Amino acid sequence: MTAQRTCDVLIIGAGATGSLAALVLSQAGLDVVCLEQGSWVEEKDHPHLRSDWTWQRKTNWNPDVTKRRHPDDYPVKSNSSQILMWNGVGGSTNVYGAVWPRYRPSDFRKGTEHGLQPDWPLAYEDLAPFYEQADRLVGVSGLNGDRAMPGREPSPTGPLPPSKVSKRLADAFDRLGWHWWPVEAGVISSDYDGRPACNGCGTCNGCPRGSMSKYSMSIWPKALEAGTELRINARVLKIEKGSDGRATGALYIDRNTGHSHFQKARIVVVAANGVGTPRLLLASDNLANQSDQVGRNLLHHTLVAGEMFVDQPVDGHTGYVASLISREFAETDTSRGFVNGFNFNCVTSSPSAGETAAGWFTNSKAPWGADHHAWFERHFGHGIGIFAIGDDLPNPNNRVTLDPFLTDSDGVPAPVTHYEPGENDKRMMTYMLDRIEDVAKAAGAFEYHLHDYRDAEGVYRTPAWHMIGTARMGADPETSVVNKWHQSWDVPNLFIMDGSVLATGGVVNPTPTISALALRAAGYIRDNFAQLSTTTRAAELNRGDL
Amino acid sequence: MTERISSHAEPDANRPSVLSPVALATLFGDLVDVLIPGNENWPSGSAVGVHGLLLARLVDEWGEAEPRLVAEALLAEGGPLAGHDPARRREIVERFEAARPNLFARLNAAVVLAYYESPLVAEAIRKLGRPYQLHSHLTGYPSRPFDPARDTPTHKRGAFVATDAVKRVDLSGLDLETTRTETWGTRR
Ligand SMILES: Cc1cc2nc3c(=O)[nH]c(=O)nc-3n(C[C@H](O)[C@H](O)[C@H](O)COP(=O)(O)OP(=O)(O)OC[C@H]3O[C@@H](n4cnc5c(N)ncnc54)[C@H](O)[C@@H]3O)c2cc1C
Ligand code: SF4
Numbered sequence: 180m181t182a183q184r185t186c187d188v189l190i191i192g193a194g195a196t197g198s199l200a201a202l203v204l205s206q207a208g209l210d211v212v213c214l215e216q217g218s219w220v221e222e223k224d225h226p227h228l229r230s231d232w233t234w235q236r237k238t239n240w241n242p243d244v245t246k247r248r249h250p251d252d253y254p255v256k257s258n259s260s261q262i263l264m265w266n267g268v269g270g271s272t273n274v275y276g277a278v279w280p281r282y283r284p285s286d287f288r289k290g291t292e293h294g295l296q297p298d299w300p301l302a303y304e305d306l307a308p309f310y311e312q313a314d315r316l317v318g319v320s321g322l323n324g325d326r327a328m329p330g331r332e333p334s335p336t337g338p339l340p341p342s343k344v345s346k347r348l349a350d351a352f353d354r355l356g357w358h359w360w361p362v363e364a365g366v367i368s369s370d371y372d373g374r375p376a377c378n379g380c381g382t383c384n385g386c387p388r389g390s391m392s393k394y395s396m397s398i399w400p401k402a403l404e405a406g407t408e409l410r411i412n413a414r415v416l417k418i419e420k421g422s423d424g425r426a427t428g429a430l431y432i433d434r435n436t437g438h439s440h441f442q443k444a445r446i447v448v449v450a451a452n453g454v455g456t457p458r459l460l461l462a463s464d465n466l467a468n469q470s471d472q473v474g475r476n477l478l479h480h481t482l483v484a485g486e487m488f489v490d491q492p493v494d495g496h497t498g499y500v501a502s503l504i505s506r507e508f509a510e511t512d513t514s515r516g517f518v519n520g521f522n523f524n525c526v527t528s529s530p531s532a533g534e535t536a537a538g539w540f541t542n543s544k545a546p547w548g549a550d551h552h553a554w555f556e557r558h559f560g561h562g563i564g565i566f567a568i569g570d571d572l573p574n575p576n577n578r579v580t581l582d583p584f585l586t587d588s589d590g591v592p593a594p595v596t597h598y599e600p601g602e603n604d605k606r607m608m609t610y611m612l613d614r615i616e617d618v619a620k621a622a623g624a625f626e627y628h629l630h631d632y633r634d635a636e637g638v639y640r641t642p643a644w645h646m647i648g649t650a651r652m653g654a655d656p657e658t659s660v661v662n663k664w665h666q667s668w669d670v671p672n673l674f675i676m677d678g679s680v681l682a683t684g685g686v687v688n689p690t691p692t693i694s695a696l697a698l699r700a701a702g703y704i705r706d707n708f709a710q711l712s713t714t715t716r717a718a719e720l721n722r723g724d725l
Numbered sequence: 726m727t728e729r730i731s732s733h734a735e736p737d738a739n740r741p742s743v744l745s746p747v748a749l750a751t752l753f754g755d756l757v758d759v760l761i762p763g764n765e766n767w768p769s770g771s772a773v774g775v776h777g778l779l780l781a782r783l784v785d786e787w788g789e790a791e792p793r794l795v796a797e798a799l800l801a802e803g804g805p806l807a808g809h810d811p812a813r814r815r816e817i818v819e820r821f822e823a824a825r826p827n828l829f830a831r832l833n834a835a836v837v838l839a840y841y842e843s844p845l846v847a848e849a850i851r852k853l854g855r856p857y858q859l860h861s862h863l864t865g866y867p868s869r870p871f872d873p874a875r876d877t878p879t880h881k882r883g884a885f886v887a888t889d890a891v892k893r894v895d896l897s898g899l900d901l902e903t904t905r906t907e908t909w910g911t912r913r
Contacts, residue, residue, distance in 0.1 A: 227862035230842045237838070238786060288891040295901070302888050322871075327883030340868035341876050349878070358882040361871070368871070378865025380858075388862065483910065497856060497866035510886055513894050518901075532850055532857065533841030537834040547760040547833055548815060552767045560855040602901050605909040612910060631910030 186212040189444030194270015196676040196697035197450035198398040203701035205405035216414035217251030217267030225387040242274040253587035256595040260643035269395030277365030280687040300654040300663035309695035317392040321363035327506035336368040343493040345502030351621035357507040365392040383500035418463040445712035450676040453646030457579040458594040467667040474579040478648035478684040481569035485615035487624035492560045517606040521569030541628035567611035650679035665700035742793040755806035773843035
């Protein structure tokens, strides 16, 4: 083990939030070191430029960490959800879809609304300027003027080209009298910030062109230019705490050499995602967990899906993966039999030819044998996919824990995740499926299939691309892990930057909110660095306000 | 694509197959043609080399012994397929599917994906009138840019509850604490 200099800020994880924190803090002239267990994901590593990309999406480019065999990964055990993430510079943005909607004001006030979730310690209005900042940095497309959302600045680039799918669905939503709007995307519709506009290739699963904002292409170059020292293949084994209650730095292993090092730091920022962060805290002698909330309240969103086929070709395999969003059911209406709402916020195009025929996310697939080609001719280019995503209620038993035996290749215990939808979630998902049926009928589908992500035994195996809530923020140290500035209640110079701080899931994909929060928290560290780098005052004494 | 019938560490991985390599090649070629036969518009699976790709993938993903194990599973249901008429071939494969549903599903998915990777099949798709590129990420697909005059929604729908307008809702009718919904989702 070798000793290193004491850096100002040590960031653990070079994913979406780690990169934003690195950018803000190094631009302020602070000495920032970022440790990332994985490596750079180069253009050639993506499957997009190869004929076998559909096979790769099932194997070594599978976003499910339990299904691929990649040396940068750590083992994750799950008795329920599929665990979707990417470990490397840019984190899960290497494989994400960049659907880019914002939370709505009521998402921050669920405690007031019904009390089955907490209020956030901040309001939509506190975050609004950081949504704008994130959009400019990330590069976003969208259309202003949606009455279902608060006013906002125009997106940096205009809406993506409307597809035949979106036209068909817009007509269906009009027929139903439901809200719809062109989807906001972390994808640029015109050249922006040195990256080329989306070319509508339809292979969205990450995007090596950089048209979809992969943070290793949009944010990291700026953070490196500003002086962040990024160490790749550097897996953090443990965060250490001193006798004064402050974090002293992190022990990590250089996976290239096998040597371990200790990086001393004045402030430690954890940005390892909703599974990696609770895992690391629990493995660091239960750090920052006096509340016993670390790892609990794992949220994935309620998620159900449908596939429908229409007579007129819609060529859904072309164009960006999402086309429009419906916020018709976003707010609570208890006459539906549940609290909270949902969006049709991933109205997607259909997959490639092979994936259409082999089966995509429902049980729809081409038969084998003589009828195969007739089925394909009838269905390919005629398919439309739709997801409904809702706000799931937190349950302390839905959680990330540590496996007592299994470890990664460096001896850190593997995380175990458990997630089971509750009563409210089940009612919501049933209602969502009924509404997807309404859409299919209104769209004139000749055939449609529904999917509730339950296996033959009835276990809900959602594709958990949203992993949030496991180190949630709050106003009360008894029921939350960090305060409104992401500062640990227990360890005053420890900040949690990633999606695990989200107190509720909202009805949308979380990365715009995660990114806005990270910019806000990083700004707070920057503006209060002198005091934060020495204080031993526990955060709960000042409730987050220095 | 995760369930394995074999593993790379399978003890008898070196045990030779009961079929000769030539017979195995024929068997896999015949199998992919039962799964994806050809017609005047579409080449068959074997015509575009699906079985070659398939065999490589079986080995890469599930281990060296996998082709032999698949062949043996097919033999157990009446294979090989050579020498039988189309109806009997289908019957053997149906029995294979019924006896080993998970293995069959995995195999069939791998066959279908390999088939649609072929440039000759992409050509057949284009002949249907659908745009289709195997390397679409390089070329993109043409699209009509968003035209604000034409494409901006004209409906006036949509509302949100502002921060200060969030009010307590009445939960008394929901019985969330006491009710246990067992039939939900698609099994509702
Ligand atoms: C398939 C898929 C599709 C998605 N689609 C969307 C979408 O359309 N819209 C949307 O809003 N969101 C989407 N998401 C979610 C989005 O990717 C995440 O919200 C976002 O990346 C979270 O950022 P993060 O910083 O919390 O974590 P990540 O981006 O996951 O980064 C965490 C990083 O920490 C590193 N790390 C973890 N542990 C250690 C350790 N011990 N030492 C060193 N490094 C460590 C990891 O290697 C990783 O690089 C999707 C995700 C997936 C997987
Ligand atoms: S459709 Fe656009 S965003 Fe998606 S992968 Fe292709 S170029 Fe990238």
